[in-house]
Amino acid sequence: MRKNLIAIIFFITIVCSLTIYFSFFQKENNLPPEKPNTPSGSKSINVRQNSTYTSSSHDPDNDSIRYGWDWDGDNNVDEWTKTYLPNETLVTAIHQWRINGTFNIKLKAQDVHGAESPWSNNLTVTVHFIPSHPNIPKLSGPTHLVVGEVGIFYASTTTLDDPPFCFYYMWDDRTYNKTDYVNSGETISASHAWNTPGNYTVVCEAENKYYYRSSEATLQVVISEK
Known part of the structure; x- marks a missing residue:
């Protein structure tokens, strides 16, 4: 035993x-993986637009490979694939840029033993900025006033691009006010008094510095005799 x-x-x-x-x-x-193929994908896209890029590499030892992507051309890996892929498998990555500009993207391969390939050749991507319309304003204020009484109305809104924007208040009596420019999320007020009793629809629109306007926000106001 x-x-x-x-x-x-x-x-x-x-x-x-x-x-x-x-x-x-x-x-x-x-042996480390070979230099990956130059990435394939869109060369001209818009800010916040998803774009798909592909590439592959060969490992002389037939090891599995993961890939590191450099999205801004600074020679640092910004994103590794989550898993190791079989040798020569096409890798796919989806990316979007939050700012406009020209970016040289590339990738490197790393095998399961940690050996890394050289960087691939660059793919130059141009990212364009297209302004978005501000969101519909949040409009508040009094709904009942008397003739000559000044009402104060408040508006705020947001936008993806976060530029400053102004508000247009249309008072439904052939007059309007344009406010100063404010930042996204800030509230700005405007005041108005009506000289004739009746039912009025206050219309408010936000406009950014690129002259893109939001949809209308409305508020019903009843003006009574004193």
Whole structure:
């Protein structure tokens, strides 16, 4: 029984030693992946528009590979693929830019042993800025006034591009006010008094510095005699 136990322990020791040796030998003689192909994908897109890019690489040892993408051309990996892919498998990445400009994108490959390829050639991508319309304003104020009474009305809105914008208040009596420019989320007020009793629809629109206007916000106001 004792001899059998010693033999089993000896066998396990030999197997573990060989496993460690061959793993070390394999890592020492590991070859890195080859330079990936130049990324393929859109060369001209808009800010906040998703775009798909693909590439692949060959590993001489047939190791699995993951890929690191450099989206801004600073020679640093901004995003690694989440898993290692089989050798020569086409990798796909989706990216969007939040600012406009020209970007040189590239990628490198890394095998399961940590060996890395050179960077691929650059793909130059031009990202264009297209302003978005401000969101419909949030409009509030009094809904009942008397003739000559000044009412104060408040408006605010937001936009994806976050430029300053102004508000147009149309008072439904052939007059209007244009406010100063404010930033996204800020509230600005305007005041008005009507000279004739009746039912009026106050209309408010936001306009950014690119002259893009929002949809209308409305508020019904009843003007009574004094």
